[in-house]
Structure formats: structure tokens, C-alpha cells
Amino acid sequence: MSVRLAAHIRHRAGDFSLDVALQAGAGITALLGPSGAGKTMLLNAIAGLIRPHEGHVHLNGRALFSTAEKIWQPPEARQIGYVFQDAKLFPHLSVLQNLSYGRARASAVPHALPFDEVIELLALGALLDRRPHHLSGGEKQRVGIGRALLSAPHLLLMDEPLASLDPKRRGEILPFLDALHQKLKLPVLYVTHNVDESLRLADRLIVMDKGRVAAQGSIEAVLNEENVQSLLFGQVGDVTSEPVTFLSGRCLSALEDVAEIETAWGTFLIPARHIAKGDIRHLRIQAREVALATRKPEGLSIQNALKARIKKITSVGSGLCDLCLVCAADEKAPLLRARITRRAVYTLGLEEGATVWPLIKTAVLARPGPITQ
Numbered sequence: 485m486s487v488r489l490a491a492h493i494r495h496r497a498g499d500f501s502l503d504v505a506l507q508a509g510a511g512i513t514a515l516l517g518p519s520g521a522g523k524t525m526l527l528n529a530i531a532g533l534i535r536p537h538e539g540h541v542h543l544n545g546r547a548l549f550s551t552a553e554k555i556w557q558p559p560e561a562r563q564i565g566y567v568f569q570d571a572k573l574f575p576h577l578s579v580l581q582n583l584s585y586g587r588a589r590a591s592a593v594p595h596a597l598p599f600d601e602v603i604e605l606l607a608l609g610a611l612l613d614r615r616p617h618h619l620s621g622g623e624k625q626r627v628g629i630g631r632a633l634l635s636a637p638h639l640l641l642m643d644e645p646l647a648s649l650d651p652k653r654r655g656e657i658l659p660f661l662d663a664l665h666q667k668l669k670l671p672v673l674y675v676t677h678n679v680d681e682s683l684r685l686a687d688r689l690i691v692m693d694k695g696r697v698a699a700q701g702s703i704e705a706v707l708n709e710e711n712v713q714s715l716l717f718g719q720v721g722d723v724t725s726e727p728v729t730f731l732s733g734r735c736l737s738a739l740e741d742v743a744e745i746e747t748a749w750g751t752f753l754i755p756a757r758h759i760a761k762g763d764i765r766h767l768r769i770q771a772r773e774v775a776l777a778t779r780k781p782e783g784l785s786i787q788n789a790l791k792a793r794i795k796k797i798t799s800v801g802s803g804l805c806d807l808c809l810v811c812a813a814d815e816k817a818p819l820l821r822a823r824i825t826r827r828a829v830y831t832l833g834l835e836e837g838a839t840v841w842p843l844i845k846t847a848v849l850a851r852p853g854p855i856t857q
């Protein structure tokens with residue numbers, strides 16, 4: 485990763501303290517974390533909307549803020565685009581005027597995206613004469629994103645841009661974000677509560693908790709960490725929260741409606757359209773969706789059969805057990821989690837160290853949507 489944004493923010497507000505160091509290159513870095521973790525405060529500090537007590541923000545090598553160097557650039561001098569949860573458009577201005585507002589300030593900047601390109605990218609052409617109160621939530625968000633892009637930013641901050649939208653509208657706007665992802669060579673910090681959204685859009689993840697970074701790195705590395713799963717999905721080892729395995733892989737071949745994805749656990753067949761050879765997919769496998777066989781199965785509709793060794797069996801109550809499985813072909817692959825009944829463990833004579841064949845139905849690997857690189 486070639487670093488574009490390097491920041492260290494130390495800030496206190498009331499009882500809350502933020503102390504976060506991060507780096508980001510071009511592409512989308514998703515910021516995940518429980519409510520109150522400090523995600524918005526971090527974006528506000530990078531944008532210059534709050535003045536941190538200590539730290540620095542360097543963008544493309546330029547200091548925007550540094551307590552050591554006594555530098556403070558105001559928000560309007562930072563060349564940072566900010567997309568808020570609600571688009572915050574000027575209600576008395578048309579879409580065109582709202583878009584032009586961001587552009588006016590940046591018109592002299594050589595790397596500014598051409599107006600027509602932004603209009604096309606976000607399909608805003610038919611909306612230009614309308615006022616914001618005649619736009620749907622998704623359309624408003626597209627205008628908000630367009631306005632941020634037209635300000636010729638070197639960094640795009642997006643604070644839960646889809647959170648105020650219902651699932652249908654969210655589905656409508658995601659392809660636009662996909663297109664942005666492919667087209668722009670900008671670093672984007674993207675705050676979301678939605679893990680599937682980050683699987684679809686992000687290249688890297690930063691998980692925050694109580695004002696600190698709990699984990700950062702690739703999607704597969706971060707989301708398989710137990711402390712991250714506890715933070716995002718609830719306590720691991722408890723019947724009420726179910727472990728998940730995340731596997732990232734590249735598409736080896738795409739037939740009409742199934743694709744082969746090569747992961748550390750081997751090749752998976754997944755149902756997929758709109759996927760091309762070379763695309764990256766992140767598979768999310770819920771523990772209860774994994775069945776186990778003690779012998780290599782034959783004559784099954786399930787096509788994703790793998791070979792594994794049982795590392796650990798934990799009883800989680802309500803007659804259920806969680807099993808941690810090591811990939812037989814690659815010990816460094818993420819652990820695969822399976823949840824089966826205690827009765828099945830007993831009947832099959834499963835114990836730690838034993839070999840099993842996990843079975844995962846192709847149909848459950850349908851989500852989430854495609855991302856392309």
C-alpha cells in the first residue's frame with residue numbers, strides 16, 4: 485500500500501478519549517465499530533471540523549494539522565470531501581446549484597474531475613433542475629457524493645452514507661459506490677455499521693472500540709479475529725451469537741451463474757452473476773451453515789467439501805457445540821467455525837485432532853454482492 489493519508493489523533497471530549505493512528509492508501513478503508521467508538525469524531529478531526537488536542541494529519545505528504553509543527557489548516561483548505569449520513573444539501577438551491585457550490589471552490593485545481601464525468605458516474609443528469617425536497621433519499625445521497633467529488637478532494641470521508649436509506653434504496657446506490665471504487669484513485673474512509681456493506685466495498689478494514697483501534701488490515705485477517713467478532717456480533721462462545729468465517733478469494737473462472745473462487749481453504753463454487761475472472765470476493769460463512777462428515781462424502785448436491793482437522797470443541801449451551809477447524813491443506817488458512825448439536829458430536833464420535841469433511845452449501849455463499857478490483 486502506498487500511503488496517502490497518515491494521521492494520529494488524540495482528543496478528549498467529556499469522558500471520552502480518542503487515540504487513533506491510521507494510514508490509508510488509494511481505495512476504500514471501512515471503519516467499523518460499535519456505536520460511540522469514536523468513528524465520527526475521527527472523521528471530524530481529519531476533516532478539521534474539530535481541533536484535536538494532539539497529533540497530526542498528513543495527506544499526500546502535506547501537513548494539514550500537526551501539534552509538533554504548529555500547523556492547522558482550516559477545513560476549506562484541506563481538499564477533503566465529506567459525505568454525511570444525510571446529504572446536507574441546501575434546500576433552496578437546485579441540484580445543479582448544489583453541485584456547483586462544491587465546484588466553485590475547486591475550479592482552479594488541476595486534478596478536479598470533469599463535471600460531466602461526475603454527472604454520468606452518479607447518473608445525476610435527469611435531476612439537475614430539481615430541488616432537494618423533490619429527491620428520494622438515495623438521490624439526495626448521490627448528489628451529496630457528487631458535490632464532494634466535484635470539490636476535487638484528495639481524500640473522501642463518508643460517514644454512514646447509506647444508513648438513512650431503506651434496503652431497497654441502499655441496493656440502488658451500492659452500484660454507484662462500486663463504480664466510484666473502480667474509477668477513483670482516491671483514499672476513502674467509509675464509516676459503516678454494516679459488515680456486508682464493507683465486504684462489498686472495502687479493500688481494508690479498521691475496527692474501532694472505545695476510541696482506540698481494535699484491529700486493522702485485510703478483511704479476512706480482521707474479521708476472523710475473535711475480539712472483532714465479539715465486538716461486532718456479540719460474545720464468541722455464547723449460544724446467542726454465532727461465529728462466522730470470512731474467506732477472501734479471487735475468481736478463477738465464471739460460468740453462466742456459478743463462479744469458482746480460490747481461497748486459502750481451496751476452491752469454492754458460488755452462485756454468482758456479474759463476476760469476472762480475477763475479481764475478489766469475500767465469502768461469509770455462518771457456523772450453523774457448516775455440516776460435518778467423518779468420511780469424504782459422495783453423491784451429494786453440496787459441492788464445497790473440504791478436509792479439516794478439529795482444533796477445538798466448545799459447548800455453548802442449548803445442546804449446541806462450536807467447533808474450530810484447521811484446514812488440512814494449509815494450516816495458515818483462517819479457522820473455519822462450525823456449529824452443530826452436541827448430540828451430533830457424540831454420535832459421530834468427534835474429538836479434538838480428528839479429521840472431518842466440512843460441507844457448505846453453494847446456495848448459502850450467494851451473499852454479499854460483487855466487488856471488483
Ligand SMILES: Nc1ncnc2c1ncn2[C@@H]1O[C@H](COP(=O)(O)OP(=O)(O)OP(=O)(O)O)[C@@H](O)[C@H]1O
Binds near residue numbers: 520524
Ligand atoms: N462534544 C462532545 N462532548 C462530549 N462527548 C462527546 C462529544 N462529541 C462526541 N462525544 C462522545 O464521544 C464518543 C464518540 O462519539 P462518535 O460520534 O465519534 O461515535 P461513533 O463511533 O461515530 O458512533 P455512532 O456509530 O453511534 O455514530 C461518544 O461516546 C460521544 O458521546
